[in-house]
Amino acid sequence: MDAAPGVAHCLAMEPPPGNSAAERPLLSIVDDDESVRESLPDLIRELGFAARAFSSAEEFLSSDCVDQTRCLILDVFMPGMTGPDLQRELKLRRRMIPIVFMTARRNETIRPQVLEQGAVECLFKPFSDTALLEAIKAALHAN
Amino acid sequence: MKKATSIDIGYRRRAEAALRARESEFCLILDAIPTVAWSAQPDGFADFFNQQYLAYVGLPLEQLQGSGWTVAVHPDDRQDLAATWHLMISSGKPGEAEARLRRCDGEYRWFQFRANPMRDGSGSIIKWLGISTDIEDQKRAQAGLTAQIGGHPGVIENATQSKVAEQALDRARSELAHVARATTLNALTASIAHEINQPLSGIITNASTCLRMLHGDPPNIDGARETARRTIRDGNRASDVITRLRTLFSNKEFALEPLDLNKATREVIALSSSDLLRNRVILRSELAENLPLVIGDRVPLQQVILNLVRNASDAMLGVDDRPRQLLIRTRREADDRVRLSVQDVGTGVNPQDLEKVFEAFYTTKSSGMGIGLFVSRSIIERHHGRLWAESNNGPGAIFSFSIPCGSKARTRLV
Numbered sequence: 389m390d391a392a393p394g395v396a397h398c399l400a401m402e403p404p405p406g407n408s409a410a411e412r413p414l415l416s417i418v419d420d421d422e423s424v425r426e427s428l429p430d431l432i433r434e435l436g437f438a439a440r441a442f443s444s445a446e447e448f449l450s451s452d453c454v455d456q457t458r459c460l461i462l463d464v465f466m467p468g469m470t471g472p473d474l475q476r477e478l479k480l481r482r483r484m485i486p487i488v489f490m491t492a493r494r495n496e497t498i499r500p501q502v503l504e505q506g507a508v509e510c511l512f513k514p515f516s517d518t519a520l521l522e523a524i525k526a527a528l529h530a531n
Numbered sequence: 532m533k534k535a536t537s538i539d540i541g542y543r544r545r546a547e548a549a550l551r552a553r554e555s556e557f558c559l560i561l562d563a564i565p566t567v568a569w570s571a572q573p574d575g576f577a578d579f580f581n582q583q584y585l586a587y588v589g590l591p592l593e594q595l596q597g598s599g600w601t602v603a604v605h606p607d608d609r610q611d612l613a614a615t616w617h618l619m620i621s622s623g624k625p626g627e628a629e630a631r632l633r634r635c636d637g638e639y640r641w642f643q644f645r646a647n648p649m650r651d652g653s654g655s656i657i658k659w660l661g662i663s664t665d666i667e668d669q670k671r672a673q674a675g676l677t678a679q680i681g682g683h684p685g686v687i688e689n690a691t692q693s694k695v696a697e698q699a700l701d702r703a704r705s706e707l708a709h710v711a712r713a714t715t716l717n718a719l720t721a722s723i724a725h726e727i728n729q730p731l732s733g734i735i736t737n738a739s740t741c742l743r744m745l746h747g748d749p750p751n752i753d754g755a756r757e758t759a760r761r762t763i764r765d766g767n768r769a770s771d772v773i774t775r776l777r778t779l780f781s782n783k784e785f786a787l788e789p790l791d792l793n794k795a796t797r798e799v800i801a802l803s804s805s806d807l808l809r810n811r812v813i814l815r816s817e818l819a820e821n822l823p824l825v826i827g828d829r830v831p832l833q834q835v836i837l838n839l840v841r842n843a844s845d846a847m848l849g850v851d852d853r854p855r856q857l858l859i860r861t862r863r864e865a866d867d868r869v870r871l872s873v874q875d876v877g878t879g880v881n882p883q884d885l886e887k888v889f890e891a892f893y894t895t896k897s898s899g900m901g902i903g904l905f906v907s908r909s910i911i912e913r914h915h916g917r918l919w920a921e922s923n924n925g926p927g928a929i930f931s932f933s934i935p936c937g938s939k940a941r942t943r944l945v
Contacts, residue, residue, distance in 0.1 A: 423733040423765055430758060431736050434743040492728035513732035517739035 412438040413458035413528055418448045418474065419490075420466045428461065435521055445469035449477065457485050459527040464491035464498055464510075475505055486527035490515065564662070567642070569600070571659040575620040584663070589635025605631035605639050612644065623648055623656055632663065640667040726772045733765035785828035785913060792825050792832070792869055793818040793861055799836045800859065803844075807857070812844045817860045823936040825869055827914050835907040835918070839873040839930045842903065846877025846928065853926070864933055868916075872931040880928045885920045907932075 415437045417428050422443075429439035440457075442448040446469055448460075460478075464471040471489055478485055489502050489510040499510040508530055509523035561568045561581040570579040580595050588595070588603040595602075601609055608630035615628040625647045631639040646661035741758040744751035796818060807814050840857065847855040858874040880888055889908045904918075911918040916934030923929050 421729055423730065423761070423768070424736075427733050427736040427740065427758070427761060427765075430754070431740040431743070434740050492725045492732060494724060494728075513728045514735040515732070516735065517743070 412436065414438045414440065414453065414456045415459045415461060415524065416448060416453050416457040417441040417461045418443075418445055418466075418471070419461075419463040420444060421463070424463070431517060431520070432461075432524075435517070435524070437524065445471070445474035445477070448474070454478075454483055454485075459508075459524055460485045460487045461524075462487050462489050464489050464502070465493060472502060472505065475502065475507065479506075486530045488520075488523040488527055567663040567665075569661045569663070571646075571661070573620075573648075573656040573658070575616065575659070587634055588632065603633045605633070607631075616644075616646075619646060620659075629666065640665055641670045642666060723772075727769055730765040730769040730772065734762050734769070737762040737765065785831065787826055787828060789824040790827050790829055790832070791822070792871060793822050795829055795833050796836055796859060796861060796871065799833050799840060803837060803840050806841070807844055810844050810848060810855070812847060812855045812857050814857045814859070817858065819860075819862045822861055822863060822869060823867075825914075825934050825936045827934065831910045832914070835910050835932065836871065836873075838903045838907050842930065843873050843875035843877065843928075846875050846879070848877075850877055850926075863936070867936055868933045869936045870931055870933040872929050874923060874927065874929045876923065876925065876927040879922055879926055880920055882922060885922070888920055889918070904930075 415432050417425060417432070417439060419425055419428070419441070420443055425441035425443060429441050432439040440451075440453055442451065442453075444466060445462075448454065460474075462471040462474060469477070471487075471491075475487055478487075487502075487507045489498075489507050490513055491498060491510065492513040494512050502510050508527040511519060511523060557570075558579060558581075561570065561579065562583075564581065565583070567584045567587055568581045569577060569584055571577045576597055577600050578596060580592055580600070585592060585595070590603065593599075601613065604612055612628050612630040615626055619626040625645070627643060627645040629641060629643050632642045633639050642663040643666050644661060644663045646659050648656040649658040649660055651657050737758040741755045741762065744755040744758065796816070800814065800816060804814070836859075840859070843857050844855075847857070853876060856876050858872075860870075860872045860874070862870055864870050889904045908918045911932045911934065914934045916932050918930070918932040921929045921931070
């Protein structure tokens with residue numbers, strides 16, 4: 389569980405029963421809301437994936453998870469670097485990680501914007517586990 | 532005797548003839564005016580419609596007389612127009628209204644109906660004179676322009692249209708101001724929605740996880756217990772958001788202290804003096820000496836006073852024919868209360884709107900959300916006071932509040 393100070397790491401996922409962590413695609417969650425970081429990884433693990441949560445885009449970028457992340461579940465509005473900012477940054481770095489956006493603001497203009505920039509889906513919070521699973525499947529398929 | 536009678540008859544004949552001549556001259560004039568015009572008796576009985584009117588609607592004078600003219604008014608506009616007209620007749624004041632009028636070919640076009648009372652030497656109304664102006668093109672240009680501003684660029688074709696378009700632009704600007712206000716409201720509801728959607732999202736995610744953990748083989752009881760616990764916590768969090776919102780609007784704890792309302796008022800005056808100067812408002816204060824202390828929270832009370840002063844100043848922004856005078860007064864009232872009044876000479880408040888102005892989101896301003904007076908009233912009511920509006924004696928309005936002072940306030944306020 390120990391990591392270098394200030395660097396989030398991707399190891400030591402709880403091994404799920406009957407499946408090894410290594411075989412499971414890693415999904416990274418970036419959200420400034422603590423309750424999302426606490427609840428969403430558990431659900432994603434229940435859905436059969438490995439999960440990591442980050443409180444900011446910057447934290448995610450400075451972690452060693454960027455290369456291993458198969459799908460990014462990304463909040464739109466965050467202090468500092470926003471979701472769309474991270475989307476652009478990853479493009480610049482040529483990291484083609486499929487992105488599923490999520491937002492608690494039912495802003496109808498943001499969805500077409502992020503989809504146009506290549507996002508797989510944009511979910512409005514609160515969303516169901518099945519909607520999330522569909523989006524993840526689409527993202528991994530795109531991968 | 533015979534001679535006298537013949538003189539009388541002769542006089543009357545001449546007088547009647549003169550009156551008829553005047554009437555017919557009057558009708559000739561109305562017929563010559565290049566617009567749709569009409570007249571009515573003091574009780575509102577329409578007695579004359581000029582040639583332009585008759586030609587436009589394609590109906591004979593006899594059919595329009597009395598209240599027959601309403602037959603050519605669009606059924607959807609009839610009631611409002613009649614209501615405005617009756618209000619004018621009963622108040623004796625000039626007025627105007629917009630309604631669609633049917634042309635002889637059956638097409639309805641928008642008209643602005645305006646009428647003035649004509650009075651005799653003693654001030655009694657002897658006739659109503661009205662004109663109806665075709666504003667259909669203006670209406671269309673306005674609608675078109677609003678659409679353009681809404682993102683459909685178009686070309687204004689010629690110079691005559693451009694003047695109409697200019698007027699329409701003014702209207703569109705004021706429409707936009709309404710949109711801006713609605714946007715502020717949207718922003719408010721959006722942030723409320725965001726605050727509530729976050730915990731709702733947590734509730735749904737945790738409950739979904741909980742179900743999946745229980746469905747496992749073997750079920751993950753500890754995990755399910757933990758996620759159920761988080762579900763409850765997020766539910767409480769959503770409930771806290773609602774509580775905070777309510778606090779924001781009404782339930783703020785007041786820090787009560789004995790308070791010199793004159794001193795608090797002077798501070799507000801000092802704070803707003805540069806704004807008032809910029810708006811060319813002349814402020815006068817008549818603060819009663821030996822005003823008893825009130826028990827209250829200085830900051831919210833000053834917010835109320837500031838709000839009243841700003842409203843008064845804003846109401847006089849369009850006033851250019853008289854000094855923009857603002858008067859703040861404090862005085863002691865009979866039953867151990869202190870009253871503060873803010874009086875302006877601005878646009879005033881319609882008598883039927885004197886209560887409406889205190890409703891949430893009601894506003895006549897192009898900016899602002901219309902919650903200032905609503906919040907002000909709730910603050911004053913929490914001081915066991917009263918905030919109300921009156922029409923000024925002359926132009927403008929007076930907004931006053933009265934709150935209990937001294938020992939009475941101390942025992943009553945909790």
